[in-house]
Every structure is written in C-alpha cells, then in structure tokens.
Amino acid sequence: DAGVTQSPTHLIKTRGQQVTLRCSPKSGHDTVSWYQQALGQGPQFIFQYYEEEERQRGNFPDRFSGHQFPNYSSELNVNALLLGDSALYLCASSLLVGGGQANEKLFFGSGTQLSVL
C-alpha cells in the first residue's frame, strides 16, 4: 500500500516564477493538508482540502493556492515566488479514526524541497 507520495522531491526556481507541487494521498484517504516547513522550525499549516474544496486556510497570502481532484490528489501552487518561500513543503492525508475531526491522524509524505534563488 503506497503511502503519501509527493513530486518533485527537489525543485529550484528563481524569484517571481510560479511553481506547482503535487501530492497523492494514501489509499482510501479523502482529505489533503499542505504544510510549509522552514529549516529548523515546525511545519506551518497552509490549507486543507476536502471534497475538492478548501476547508480551512492558515495565515498564508493568496499567492498560495491549491486544488483537489476527484481522485483526491492535490496540487499546491505558489505564484510570484519570494526568497522566503524556500522551504520543505509537506503534504499530509487524513484517516478518520473513531469518527470526529479531532480523531484523525495525518500521514505525511517526504516533502518537496523548494529553493528560490
């Protein structure tokens, strides 16, 4: 059973460019969350997608957008890249355990390391 897969694993872009990161959730999962992790820090929540809609968004500008497809896979798009967008971007899919939003555990991919030059 494949876990959460992300592509590409590494990416180098220049300021002002646009980037698309991709995520396939764990089999049977229907919810995808995206996190940004700067070096030496904990992950920061970007947004979560469920049933092809953005369900909740963290404190990130509109340059960060996403999409979820009918097969539950997801994309994260970042426009007008800044140097500060350099980070590890993590995708996580959810498994509901026992029902209820709090009873979920996230399965993470290995991330996409984005470098903006």
Add this chain to the structure above:
Amino acid sequence: DAKTTQPTSMDCAEGRAANLPCNHSTISGNEYVYWYRQIHSQGPQYIIHGLKNNETNEMASLIITEDRKSSTLILPHATLRDTAVYYCIVKMDSNYQLIWGAGTKLIIKP
C-alpha cells in the same frame, strides 16, 4: 502560536525508556494532545494522541496528568532509530490544522 512548551533537546541511552515532557497549561476541555516525530529528511510521523485518559499503542505510551496541563510521551525501549524531533501538539476538535512548535530533539546514544 504553539500552545505547548517542550525542552529543546534531550538525550537517552539506547535500551532505556525515553520520557519526553510537554506542558500545555492553557489546554481547553475539547482539545486533544497529539505527538508526532520527524526523523531527519523525512516527513513527520504520527505517534499517538489522547484526550483525558492515558493511551498506549505499539510505538509509545501517552500519560496525561489529571488536570490535563501536561503530558509525557514514553518510548519504552529506545533504539538509535528513535533519534528524531518530537512534537507535542494540542488540537481543538473543530479545528482542522495542527499548530506546531519547535519540538524536542531526542538523541539516543549507544
């Protein structure tokens, strides 16, 4: 901001129990305590979570104090592969996001 406080780093001898403390003194009644860990160059891995009662699974035990203001994650027989950053997180039932702090860097020594 993260609602938890953890030591920056800890050491533990291989084969011994590793006890990782977490303070969450402002936790509310409907917030769960979650623990994740992140091994270098990998995505975070779920360990365990709980509300009031102590919990145990194949990876670890979670001990939550009666007033719920603190908890301890116990790895019963630490191995070198348990070297990682361990994150303690409180999460509200109605909230979809996890708010992460800096975590505890646990180093298992042979």
